[in-house]
Amino acid sequence: MKLIDSLTRYISFFTAFIMAALVVLVVYDATLRYLFSEGSTALQELQWHFFDVVILLSIAYTLKHNAHVRVDIFYDKFSRKKQLTVNLLAYIFFILPFAFLIIYISLSFVEMSFAQNEASSDPGGLPYRWIVKSLIPLSFGLVVLQTIKEIVTDFQEWRSL
Known part of the structure; x- marks a missing residue:
């Protein structure tokens, strides 16, 4: 279990670095466009790709820190055992099936993109779009x-209550 937490933590460090790079790219791109009337399709697409990395690779981190969206109006009033029961049911019947479905569907999507050597349809856009698309099954594998x-941890706590 510590290995999974460590993996999630290290990936969060990577996404934090990508987020900082994204901020620099946005400032650079805005400066080029508004001060020098220069623009780059590849630079804009790179920003979108970095944003994809941050969003997709942060899903597991959000789950780890219990920062995901929930209807807290009811959940907060539950006892700790009921909260853990809701968590376990959500994990087993919603998150896992959804994650496996996304992985299953996205693998052929990534495979087709790789086989076609998919690139941006915009002139001056980025090649190798399959790299970004491969983040979809990877991120849901991390989920x-x-x-x-x-x-495992919620069930152990639930049993001890």
């Missing part, structure tokens, strides 16, 4: 790992 870790 599966983090969900399994959460199931």
Whole structure:
């Protein structure tokens, strides 16, 4: 379980670095466009790709820190055992099936992109779009790992109550 938490933590460091690079890219691109009337399709697409990295690779981290969206109006009033029961049911019946479905569907999507050597359709755009698309099954694989870790730890706590 510590291995999964460590993996999620290290990936969060990577996404924080990508987020900082994204901020620099946006400032650079805005400066070029507004002060020098210069623009780059590749630079704009790189910003979108960095944003994809941040969003997709942060899902497991969000789950780890229990920062995901929930209807807290009811959840906060539950006892700790009921909260853990809701968590376990959500993990088993919603998050895991959804994550496996996304992985299953996205693998052929990535495979087709790789086989076609998909690139941007815009002139001056970036090649190798399959790299960004491969983040979809990767990120949901990380969600599966983090969900399994959460199931184990929440079940242990639930049993001890």
